[in-house]
Amino acid sequence: MKLLLSIVISILVASSAEEKLPLCSVCTCKFKENKFSAEVICNKDTSTIWTQNSTWINPSNNESYDYSSVSLLNQEIYVLNYTFLPSNLRYLSLANSNIRQIANSPFRNLQNMNTLILSYNELEILSPHTLKGLYMEERLMPLKSLKVLKLDHNKIHSLHMDIFEHTTDLEILDISYNPFKIIDKQTTLALSSLAMLKELYLGYTEINTLPDQLLHTPRYIEILDLSGNPLTAIPSTLGETHNLTTLYINDTGFMNMTKENGFPEIPSLKVLYMCNNRELQSIGKEALAGLSGLQELSICNNIKLTILDDFALAKINQHGGATWPMIKKLNLYNNKLAYLDSDLLSRWDMLTDIDLNGNPWTCECENQWFVDELAPLYLKINPEREPEFRCGAPVEMQGDLFVDLHARQYKMRCLDIYGARPETDAMLLVGVLLGVLIGLPVILFIIYAYQRQWLSLLWCDNSPASYSRRFYSSTARDEDL
Template sequence: MYRFCLLILLCLCAAFTKCDNDNNKQKLPLCGTCTCVFDNDQLPAKVNCKDDVTRLLQAESTWINPLNNQSYEYSELTLTNQEIMFLNFTFPTSKLTYLSITNSEVYRIVNSPFKNLENMVTLILSNNGLDLLMPDSFKGLYMEERYMPLRSLKELRLDHNNLHTLNMNLFEHTTDLEILDLSYNPLKVIDKHTTIAIDSLPFLKELYLGYTQIKTLPDQIMHTPIQLSILDLSGNPIEEIPETLGESHNLTTLYLNDTGFINITKNSGFPEMPSLKNLYLCNLRNLERIESESLSGLSGLQELHICNNIKLTHIDDFAIAKINEHGGATWPMIKKLNLFDNKLGYIDSDFLSRWDLLTYLNINDNPWTCECENQWLIEDLMPTYKKINPENANSVKCGAPIEMNGEHFIDLYERQYKMRCLDIYGAKPEQDAFMLVGVLIGVLIALPAILFIIFAYQRRWFGLFNMCDNSPAAYTRRFYSSTPRDEDF
């Protein structure tokens, strides 16, 4: 009986709690106009506003409950397609941890609009028209030990705007930033003011500078952010590896996709970067060759992605190896290798020291030359590839020579096929079959014809031969003819 009563009491409490939560959700002002999502059907709310609610945002009643003078329980707010232009109103006190204002034509931020959002961790201002930002844009509330900080802000996204430079004091109120995204802004160069602004972020861990039209990195920009671990320089017309990368302290991931490299050599290659673990060199439209020791400074490399490079035909056997003065070499312990969709015909077994340690491999969509120098791909690599990724292993094909084009590696492996060696001069005798047959047929036809002509000449079957005979007898025959047998005397 006691247990039964306790069960009823718990059910009643749960019902009352649910009703109370439902009432709270209905009372959230933004939920009447925007879409609200609740984790496990509980507050706080994640709000998404796709229509213009600018006036509603400026009303204090949207944020503060007049019954108890407490902030409504919003955790995230996403605003798109707003008509803000001048972001000059101040958000009331709120427990928001995430604020996104995108595609809203914001090109000026004034009057410290975010200062009351003391719990905000992420601020996204992407896809607007921002062309100038002042330090007051990110000013927070007074703190005795710090200069009016946005004390919780860790992530700031300013991508897809119109910024050409940054104020040198822009981040004086956001010194705890860990993630900064400046990609798709027309910076063209990272000037001194921008460099100082970035260097003022000692806890920065991720920096995104993709598609900013920069050609290199300024000296010493990597020296101050000692915790920087991810750097994205993709989509920029960079033709040589910036030497200042060698000043990085804890850089683990580097993106150099869609840049301007043509050949990566030992002299133009990577400086000593022992902390780097992940390197991306994909979608390089002009890259043709990666030469010996060009990546030898990356002794801690674990993931190498070289993919979708439409002109890349050569990767040297010792591209990632470091050759010592005695002729020996050391390799990084690569665990993931992606060579997808290049123009590679060969890859040497010495490119990696331990292919058997790979946990990921993709060599598909390359015109591999199926001859004896690549025999190791069939015999040694295919068992490992089949174990790591059977689906990819089953689709690797030969691209040359012509009689092997389209052959699957997995079939050659199962047949224990031994590929022949190409002619040292590049000759391809397998393509001479039709010519040899033609020569044979020609000989078989010509020999009887020649014998017939000789026999006919000796028998003088055709008067044409007499015209070519210069002997004395032939000369006499031109003037005398034999007497017909039926002539009467």
């Protein structure tokens, strides 16, 4: 009964609030239980409504309406020259609204705004006054609450060096899918000014490296995304990070990752994604050796990757000894790997998650440890993925499950020194044997038939000489008498 009463009250409260909030008359609104604060989503052009002051300020008491979140999507704004009135608004999205230009400080009154989304627009240039806030003695006219800024999917080539001077507390910045091509000096200075930045998204910006010291000042960066860029070497500046824990380098230009073009020392890194690298063919010895703190490794959907070196993760010291990171999650899904050495990890028993599916694993003695050790571990950790952990070669074992081979205590054969596969030669050997058994009697019969002149009957020679030879024998020689 109490629950029903609570639901009825919530509906009545929401209905009452919806009637009072102007944006709710033309947009979709959601209300938290027993709250008048609204989350507004407008998916059509409502410029005649949201640009009216009466939409934000209640004329009866001159107080701002309680919108907690407003998403003005698919608008036809072009030039944003409207200055938002004071509000408790904490989230504002103007995504996909054809914004080409933004006037000075349109958001200055939104001092409680935590998140600003300007994604999927036509922005090319941002003035340093775009994000200007209100005057404060101790700070330079800040948007004091802004923590998240998304500028992805625009047409930005460079950032003004002072673009973030009013938003120095930014923690998340997304400038992915902009045609930067290079991170120039102005952009470097702008990014370096964000001392509190924790997440930086630079994916699909057409850059092939990062400038030196770019990541030295933002000492709190934890997540960095460099996916979709034509990288052929890991930027050395990554070694200057202090707290980087997660790195995305998916869909890059790598063909062969080696110790020379691989990772610098990044002991703080715990999670690495290297997926969808369409040209990546090999990951060599010590290519990942600098990642001593790595715990989660995803190398997946690299459709040409055939070589993952035994010591790709190992760091080899001058005395020949090696150390490995303690990997807990390993994802090698859907590559072209045929062999995997047990030395790739030092402690396979430490894994809490593993996915090796989608690879053409060769069932030969080099992978015997798959049957003896990895199959039971795989079944224990991820029994739901077990049906896909199977042999890809040779032909006669294609599709066999490793867990089934383990149950049978199967011992996989080894190739000889010439790489021959006797089992594939069986039909040929049988054919040769049958040829000998059948061909030898036939040849002997032909020789005997020739001697007995039976073969002459096969030719129809009707000449007089041939006719005479059928009735007369050759004249006996003197020595035969």
